[in-house]
Amino acid sequence: MRRNLFDQWEKSIKTSSSKTAVIHNGESVEYDRLYDSVIGTACYLVERYNIEINVPIAVFMSKSINSVTADLAILAAGCPFVNLDVKTPLDRLINSVKTIRPGIIICDTKSSTLIADIDIPKLIIDEVELQNKDVVLLSSRRAHLIDTDPFCIINTSGSTGTPKGVILNHRSFFDFTDWADEVFGFNGQEIIGSLSPLVFDIYVFELCLMMLHQSTMVVLDATLAMFPAKLLQTLQDSKVSYIFWVPSIMVNIANMDLISKIPLPSLELVWFAGEVFPTKQFLYWYDNLPNACFVNMYGPIEITLDCTFHIIKERPDEDEPLPIGIPCENTDILILDDAGNECTAGEEGELCVRGSSLAMGYYNNKEKTDAAFIQNPLNSAYPEYIYKTGDVVVKDQDGIIHFKGRRDSLIKHMGYRIELGEIEHLIIDNLRIVKYCCAVYNYQEKEIVLFYEKETEISAVDFRKELRRVVPVYMIPSKFIRMDELPRNTNGKIDRMLLKEQVNQ
Template sequence: MRTNLLDYLKVTSDKVPNKTAVIDGERNISFRTLTDQAKKMGCIINRKISGTIRKPIAVFLDKRFELIMSDIAIMYCGNAYMNLDTKSPIQRIRNIIELIEPELIITNHQHIAKLEKVLPSEKILNIDLIDFDNEIYSQDVLDHILNSVIDTDPLCIINTSGSTGVPKGVVLNHRSFIDFTEWSINTTGIDDNEVIGSLSPSVFDIYSFELCMLMALGSTIVILPDGLAAFPTRILQLLQDHHVTFIFWVPTIMVNIANLDLLSRIQLPALRSIWFAGEVFPTKQFNYWRKFLNQSKFINLYGPIEITLDCTYFIVDRELSDDEPIPIGVACKNTDVFILNDQDKLCGVNEEGELCVRGSSLAMGYYNNPEKTAAAFVQNPLNRSYPEIIYRTGDIVLENDRGELIFKGRKDSIIKHSGYRIELGEIEHVIINTLKIVENGCAVYNHEKKEIIFYYESNEEFQAAEFKKRVGEMLPKYMIPSVYYKMDQLPRNTNGKIDRLKLRESLSELIK
């Protein structure tokens, strides 16, 4: 029985020590080198934090081999990694660090000046100062640490948008990732010959699953640099050059590739597993991919960050018309999903309601945030006999006549944009309360154009460029509204609050 993801890596590194684990530009790093450096790094971290375990260690590095190695090193010293977005404004990084209070933050020469504004030097570990050739590690020390780690100990913390302007740190454990990895291997056909085209940022849970595949299957991770998102032709060429067999992407880039008709010019015969999640994949563009890659197995996955990776899946096994939504399918093994109406009763077939999830896939909660945890992870209203925690996703779905779940939308102000889960309330909080640019405003998402719109009341009209510049000092690029619309008065409902529903319903009219 596996109690730690490193149980996988030990078997893999012993079995295929010379196999390439990571391809990072011109560098090909073997499993032997990866595990050797990660163990050395693990011992360095252990000394630096005086043997503390089960605590968060932050990583502030670009997505390169060093980041992957650092995350595994943190596992070796019995702690939880928390990757931070190096492109985020310093204030957002400060907010996360003040909430999570990591024991240490790993960075390099490139980013250390930014972090020194946030943390004292003794809390920062500069990886560029480590001479790995002359470092040694103690296997006895590592074994002693790992013997005290159990499967429900935290593996990682992933930060997601929070309505108060401070991101929430979702805690995910080893057992949940092990369950999902075992389900994936037994259900989807992935095997020990996978070459992963790794495009997702390191702050995504998709990246963490790619780590699982590396450790459990001996998969090779081909790092696709962040900057290539704007150059889809180059991305496809790298997939072709490295004979990539597996991708797990957010649909945004896939839609762009379809719209540019790139698959008609760049052949990808090795690509046999195509997974997508994080937002709705328009079926017209999906059908384009399926037309040119008919040798591939396509899987649509669904799950909020509070569910480890995903909780439902749909292996596309039939033709779908361009106007038919791709189902999110059925529950993964060892996870149960059900749909509740407004009275907390089970919905019938073709009746819309809120999707709820129970099982070992649930996150452990939000780090250092018991109030938010208690509000989101609640007692199952269908079970009054014993404690049973469920997560209410806030997503509206229905079960069709085939027994498949169909995603219909959100019931609140949380959106998925460019693969990130965003609280529109956080954008409003920053603009109105933190930056005090305007006294009143409301953020709305245009799902058709995939853009965030900010409506505001003000005596003066601001240029979009001015808004973007100021908001960009506090929020990452993917959270900055692209359209700003001044109104004499925002619509109100009967209790005097901004009528968000009316704004959403009249969106097309208001932006003309």
């Protein structure tokens, strides 16, 4: 019986001890050396700080071989890890730490100076001399774990300014990786181009591939996203075969026509998730990597990575949005109307999820947990929780699910129900006026405001003239605001919430 992921790594690592585990900035570590460092760090944690099992332990450092070591050491000690963003403002970081209450923070020398005022014990990983490697001690601790114990806590945005800590357990990651193995055949030969930050769930899945299959992780610094050509060159040089990225950087690469100049012959599997991938830019990747398998993944953190997927087997039309597909194995998707009834094919509703993939809730936040994880309205016979994603979708006659927008981006303006994402899609993909834009609603002035990214100003007259060709008058924004660069959050997505707050101050 599989109860925790670390035990699975320990069982399988003996067959791959000399294989490269992590590569970062010219340095690399093999699995046997990584394992020794992990065990030594875990023993130091347990003996020095007397941490009990299932107590969260935070990691605060940039993504590196040391950060991978820290996460694995925390799991070896029978605790869940919570990765903190080194770019987070101190006040927000303090709020997060107050909510999670980690027993200790693992950091490195460089990052330790940023959290000197946080009154929690700190282990500076690059200054500690590791001696004891008591595997039996650690194994005896993990013997008390069950598969529904926390594996990690991932922070996500909260409306009050304090991040919500999403608790994900071992079982949900076993489920997801089992499905991924069955459908895509992960086997340890993968070389992962790991671009997502530590605080993102994609990175956690990459960590699982290391633990369950001994895949090789090539750590790609976040700064590479600002230099797409250098990023692609790193993929080429490292012979990366699998990436799981947010589409934003992929759009940049397409717009710059970089794959034709820096081909990626080793890239076999491309997953993308987190936001809509404009079809025009997706087709660039599809056409330039004819031997790769492309998969549109969908799902919020609260359901453990993703809950639906769509393998793109045929070339879509340029004006055809990519579907989010069908449910992953052992996950059920409910599409519910406002009254809690199940929608029929062709009827829009909110996507809700049930199954073992669901998070355990938000750490130390019962109010938010109760609001998002509710009793299944279709089941009155026994307790069964579902997660409300807040996303509006529709299922077609073939059972394929299509994303329509966020409930919070659906507005009522001049008596009309408008999806702000539709305005953005038309401007970017149909009219091709700009490459990036974000429409938000000013509730006090009752007007649609469009922020767009461009070096030069586009007159409001020209914008309205173009939009009148494709939308009714009531969907045309009242204001157009140019920015050199739209604000983006940690995951590389346009920070819609920040722009919305700006216009509604």
